[in-house]
Amino acid sequence: xxxxxxxLGTMGAPMAGRLLDAGFDVIVHNxxxxxxxxxxxxxxxxxxxxxxxxxxxxxxVTMVSDTPDVEAILxxxxxxxxxxxxxxxxxxxxxxxxEAVRAMGARLAAQGVALLDAPVSGGSEGAQQGTLSxxxxxxxxxxxxxxxxxxxxxxxxxxxxxxGAGQVAKAMNxxxxxxxxxxxxxxxxLGMAAGIDVExxxxxxQGGAAxxxxxxxxxxxxxxxxxxxxxxxxxHRKDLGIALDTAAALGVPIPLAAYVAxxxxxxxxxxxxxxxxxxxxRVVREQAGLEER
Amino acid sequence: xxxxxxxLGTMGAPMAGRLLDAGFDVIVHNxxxxxxxxxxxxxxxxxxxxxxxxxxxxxxVTMVSDTPDVEAILxxxxxxxxxxxxxxxxxxxxxxxxEAVRAMGARLAAQGVALLDAPVSGGSEGAQQGTLSxxxxxxxxxxxxxxxxxxxxxxxxxxxxxxGAGQVAKAMNxxxxxxxxxxxxxxxxLGMAAGIDVExxxxxxQGGAAxxxxxxxxxxxxxxxxxxxxxxxxxHRKDLGIALDTAAALGVPIPLAAYVAxxxxxxxxxxxxxxxxxxxxRVVREQAGLEER
Numbered sequence: 001x002x003x004x005x006x007x008l009g010t011m012g013a014p015m016a017g018r019l020l021d022a023g024f025d026v027i028v029h030n031x032x033x034x035x036x037x038x039x040x041x042x043x044x045x046x047x048x049x050x051x052x053x054x055x056x057x058x059x060x061v062t063m064v065s066d067t068p069d070v071e072a073i074l075x076x077x078x079x080x081x082x083x084x085x086x087x088x089x090x091x092x093x094x095x096x097x098x099e100a101v102r103a104m105g106a107r108l109a110a111q112g113v114a115l116l117d118a119p120v121s122g123g124s125e126g127a128q129q130g131t132l133s134x135x136x137x138x139x140x141x142x143x144x145x146x147x148x149x150x151x152x153x154x155x156x157x158x159x160x161x162x163x164g165a166g167q168v169a170k171a172m173n174x175x176x177x178x179x180x181x182x183x184x185x186x187x188x189x190l191g192m193a194a195g196i197d198v199e200x201x202x203x204x205x206q207g208g209a210a211x212x213x214x215x216x217x218x219x220x221x222x223x224x225x226x227x228x229x230x231x232x233x234x235x236h237r238k239d240l241g242i243a244l245d246t247a248a249a250l251g252v253p254i255p256l257a258a259y260v261a262x263x264x265x266x267x268x269x270x271x272x273x274x275x276x277x278x279x280x281x282r283v284v285r286e287q288a289g290l291e292e293r
Numbered sequence: 294x295x296x297x298x299x300x301l302g303t304m305g306a307p308m309a310g311r312l313l314d315a316g317f318d319v320i321v322h323n324x325x326x327x328x329x330x331x332x333x334x335x336x337x338x339x340x341x342x343x344x345x346x347x348x349x350x351x352x353x354v355t356m357v358s359d360t361p362d363v364e365a366i367l368x369x370x371x372x373x374x375x376x377x378x379x380x381x382x383x384x385x386x387x388x389x390x391x392e393a394v395r396a397m398g399a400r401l402a403a404q405g406v407a408l409l410d411a412p413v414s415g416g417s418e419g420a421q422q423g424t425l426s427x428x429x430x431x432x433x434x435x436x437x438x439x440x441x442x443x444x445x446x447x448x449x450x451x452x453x454x455x456x457g458a459g460q461v462a463k464a465m466n467x468x469x470x471x472x473x474x475x476x477x478x479x480x481x482x483l484g485m486a487a488g489i490d491v492e493x494x495x496x497x498x499q500g501g502a503a504x505x506x507x508x509x510x511x512x513x514x515x516x517x518x519x520x521x522x523x524x525x526x527x528x529h530r531k532d533l534g535i536a537l538d539t540a541a542a543l544g545v546p547i548p549l550a551a552y553v554a555x556x557x558x559x560x561x562x563x564x565x566x567x568x569x570x571x572x573x574x575r576v577v578r579e580q581a582g583l584e585e586r
Contacts, residue, residue, distance in 0.1 A: 098487070121498075121501045121502060121503070122501060123502075133497055133498075133500060133501050135494065135497050137489070156497060156500060158493050158494070158496060158497035159490070159493065160489050160490045160493045160494045160497065161488070161489035161490045161493075162489075164487075165487070165489035165490065165494075168483065168484055168487040168489045168494075169484065169489060169494040169497060169498070171483060172480040172481065172483050172484045172494055172498060172503075173480070173498050173501065173502075173503045174503075175476065175479050175480040175483060176476045176477055176479070176480035176498065176503035176505075176508065177476075177502055177503050178476065179472050179473065179475055179476020179477075179479060179480075179549065180472065180473045180476045180477075180503065180505055182472055182476075182549055183468065183469045183470075183471065183472020183473045183475075183476065183549055183550075184469055184472075184473075186468050186469070186472060186545075186547040186548075186549055186550055187465040187466070187468040187469035187472075188465065189545050189547070190461065190464060190465050190468060190536065190539065190540050190543070190545050190547065191461055191462065191465045193540075193543040193544070193545045194391070194457075194458070194461040194539070194543055195454070196430070196453050196454035196455075196458035196461045196462060197452070197453045197454045197458065200451050200452065200453045200454075201428065201451070201453045201458075201461075201462040201465055203451060204426055204428050204449060204451035204453065204462060205414075205426075205462070205465060205466050205469065207426060207449060208414045208415060208426050208466065208506065209414060209416075209466075209470055209506050209507065209510075209524070210414070210465075210466045210467075210469035210470050210473065210506070211505065211506040212469075212473055212504060212505030212506065212507070212508075213501065213502050213503070213504040213505065214502065214505070215469065215505075217502075231502070243483065246483065246487070247483050247486075250483070250486040250487055250581075251486070251581060251582060252479075252482050252483050252486045252580075252581040252583075253577075253580045253581060254479040254482070254483060255479075255552065256472065256475055256476055256479055256549055256552070257476075257479055259548065259549070284546075287545075287546045288543075288544060288545040288546065289544060290545075
C-alpha cells in the first residue's frame with residue numbers, strides 16, 4: 001500500500017517514520033520542505049506539493065495544526081483534491097472542527113475520494129511509540145481499508161460514528177481534560193493553602209473516587225508549579241475553541257470548559273502557551289496567593 | 294483493646310461489625326438505640342450514652358453526619374468528655390469542618406484525651422469490605438496507638454498532617470470529585486447531543502489523559518441518566534459546604550466546586566438528594582435539552 005503523509009511536525013514526523021519502519025511505501029510532503037529530508041534519508045519519497053504526494057497514493061494522511069491548514073492542503077492550489085486518484089482515501093488526523101471535516105468529506109466524495117476523520121490523543125510520546133488512541137469518524141468500511149495503517153500509529157482504534165464523529169470525540173476528550181485538571185488544581189491549592197502534607201494527601205486521593213490520570217500524572221506538576229510538556233496550553237486552547245463552537249452550535253452549555261478556556265487565554269497571553277496544559281494550576285495557585293510555596 | 298463505637302448508620306454499623314469480627318471488645322451507642330441491637334446480638338455491649346460508652350474504652354470512634362452531631366456526642370450532656378478516661382483517644386471519622394475538629398481536639402487535650410480526625414472515602418461498600426481510604430490528622434504517635442483499629446476499616450491509612458489535616462484532605466477529595474464529575478458530564482453531553490456513538494467514545498477516552506475513576510465508574514450512570522448509590526448528592530453537598538467555607542477562610546477561590554455546589558443545591562431541592570452524586574449530569578443534560586435520549 002502506498003501512503004502519502006502530509007504534515008511532518010512534532011506528531012507527523014515520528015508517525016511517518018513508523019510507517020517506514022513498518023515497511024510501507026511512503027511519500028512525504030511538508031510546507032517547510034527541509035523537514036522531509038530526514039524521512040527521505042530513511043527511504044521516503046519527497047513530493048513537491050500535496051497534489052503530487054496524493055497522485056500515486058492509495059491512502060493520504062494529513063496531520064497539521066488547524067482547520068485552515070487542512071483546507072489548504074486538501075483544496076488549495078496543488079492540493080490533494082487536484083491530485084488524488086478515484087478510490088483513494090484521505091485520513092485526516094489533525095484536530096479540527098467536526099462541521100469542517102464533514103464539509104470536506106462531502107467535497108471529496110464528489111470526486112470519488114473517501115475521507116475519515118481520525119484525531120488522536122496521546123501526544124508526541126504516543127506518536128513516537130505508536131501508542132496513540134485514535135477516534136475515527138466516517139464510513140466503517142473505509143476504516144477497515146486503512147486499519148493496518150492506523151495500527152502502526154495507535155493501540156486503540158475506535159470507530160465512534162459517521163463523518164465528524166472522531167472530531168466530536170476529540171472535543172469531548174479536551175472538555176473533560178479541562179474540567180478534570182482544573183478540579184485537581186482546586187483541590188491541591190486548598191491543601192497547600194491549609195499547610196497540610198499535600199504530597200501524602202495526593203497519594204491518598206489517587207486510589208479513590210477523586211482519582212484521575214490528571215491527578216496522578218499532572219498533580220506533581222501542580223505541586224511543584226512547573227509544567228514540562230506534555231501537551232501545550234495553546235494547542236489545548238485551540239481545541240477548546242473548537243469544542244466550545246461545536247457545543248454552542250448544538251446548544252450544549254459547557255460552563256466548566258468555557259471557564260478553563262478563559263484561564264488558558266490568559267496563560268497564552270502571558271507567555272505560558274508552550275507549557276503543559278496542567279499550567280491551568282498556575283492561575284488557580286495565583287488566585288489563592290500561592291505563587292511561591 | 295476496648296473500643297467504644299458511637300454512630301451506627303450506613304457507615305458506622307458495618308465498621309463496628311468488622312471490629313467484632315476482628316475480635317475487639319466493642320461498646321456501641323447510637324442516638325436511635327434500636328440500631329445497637331444487631332451488634333449486641335453479635336457480642337457488642339450497649340451503652341446508654343456517649344459518656345457511658347467512653348467510660349471503659351481505650352479508643353472512642355465517632356462516625357456520624359455533621360459537625361453539630363459530633364459536638365453533641367463529645368461535649369453535650371452525657372457526652373464523651375464527661376466519661377472518657379485520661380489517656381483515652383478519640384478517633385473522629387465523620388466528615389466535619391477542619392476548624393471545628395481542631396477546637397474539639399484542644400478541648401479534649403485539656404483533660405488528657407487525644408483526638409485524631411480520620412475521615413474516610415470509599416462509601417458504604419468500603420465500610421462493609423474494610424477497604425476505606427482513611428486520611429488522618431493529628432499527632433503521628435497517636436495514630437500509631439490506634440493503627441491496628443484503623444486497619445480493620447481501611448486498606449490505605451495516610452497521615453496527612455496535624456489536627457484538622459485529615460478533614461482538609463477529605464475536602465480536597467470532595468472538591469476534586471465535584472469538578473471531575475461535572476467535566477465528565479459536560480464531555481458526555483456534548484457527544485450525546487452530537488449523536489455520535491457515545492458508548493464507543495466513552496471506552497476510547499478512558500485510557501487517556503481524560504481518564505478518571507468518575508469517567509469509568511460513573512460515566513455509564515450519566516449515559517443512562519440513572520444514578521444508583523454510590524454516595525448521596527445531599528452528603529456531597531454538605532461536604533462541599535465544608536470545603537467552600539474552609540477555602541473561603543483560607544482565601545482560596547475554587548470556582549468549579551462552587552458552581553457544582555449550586556447544581557447540587559438544586560438537585561436536593563428537587564428531590565434528587567438521595568441519588569448518587571453523579572446525578573450532577575442530570576442538570577448538565579437538562580441544560581442541553583437532553584433529558585431523554
